[in-house]
Amino acid sequence: SAVISQKPSRDICQRGTSLTIQCQVDSQVTMMFWYRQQPGQSLTLIATANQGSEATYESGFVIDKFPISRPNLTFSTLTVSNMSPEDSSIYLCSVQDRVAYEQYFGPGTRLTVT
Amino acid sequence: GNSVTQMEGPVTLSEEAFLTINCTYTATGYPSLFWYVQYPGEGLQLLLKATKADDKGSNKGFEATYRKETTSFHLEKGSVQVSDSAVYFCALIPTRAQGAQKLVFGQGTRLTINP
Numbered sequence: 001s002a003v004i005s006q007k008p009s010r011d012i013c014q015r016g017t018s019l020t021i022q023c024q025v026d027s028q029v030t031m032m033f034w035y036r037q038q039p040g041q042s043l044t045l046i047a048t049a050n051q052g053s054e055a056t057y058e059s060g061f062v063i064d065k066f067p068i069s070r071p072n073l074t075f076s077t078l079t080v081s082n083m084s085p086e087d088s089s090i091y092l093c094s095v096q097d098r099v100a101y102e103q104y105f106g107p108g109t110r111l112t113v114t
Numbered sequence: 115g116n117s118v119t120q121m122e123g124p125v126t127l128s129e130e131a132f133l134t135i136n137c138t139y140t141a142t143g144y145p146s147l148f149w150y151v152q153y154p155g156e157g158l159q160l161l162l163k164a165t166k167a168d169d170k171g172s173n174k175g176f177e178a179t180y181r182k183e184t185t186s187f188h189l190e191k192g193s194v195q196v197s198d199s200a201v202y203f204c205a206l207i208p209t210r211a212q213g214a215q216k217l218v219f220g221q222g223t224r225l226t227i228n229p
Contacts, residue, residue, distance in 0.1 A: 101215075102163060103160070
């Protein structure tokens with residue numbers, strides 16, 4: 001299974017600012033995913049990020065609010081822009097092992113917006 | 115559409131009790147089914163999976179059987195421990211096909227085991 005790290009692990013931010021979350025994988029992967037987990041809730045997919053192409057966003061999520069970069073096969077970033085308290089969540093990245101047909105998750109970034 | 119429904123939590127048990135967390139799904143075709151576990155303050159870990167009907171996934175004493183006739187994938191463990199306290203998520207990937215495979219999650223079930 002892939003080993004995934006995220007930075008930062010947590011942050012407290014002021015409303016109106018932006019935060020960029022980094023996701024690093026220990027092996028090359030084609031597909032990376034970004035999820036949001038609001039307090040006490042399940043996971044919601046924000047977007048799918050393939051290397052060399054624009055990210056594909058799910059309904060309710062837009063690029064202006066959640067810009068994503070995918071510069072190579074082991075790294076991605078998610079930016080949460082113009083934050084409001086409603087953006088307070090855990091943000092998780094994941095990768096898919098297409099051979100084993102499994103998805104693995106990073107430890108998450110716990111964001112609090114005040 | 116595709117969806118996953120889990121039993122309502124929270125669930126509280128005593129150590130060494132038998133555990134069942136119910137999970138049913140709605141999907142077209144032949145989905146793959148998963149259980150993930152989230153320990154306090156951590157990300158999700160894949161606990162077990164099953165990719166076709168009648169498959170049984172197992173790991174760390176947990177088991178779940180893919181039942182297509184009842185569209186279910188219930189999680190069971192014969193004797194729980196305090197260290198099993200976590201949130202458990204049932205999930206599916208709709209079809210085994212090319213392209214991005216999007217996990218569809220249930221709402222999660224919080225399990226607390228008391229000593």
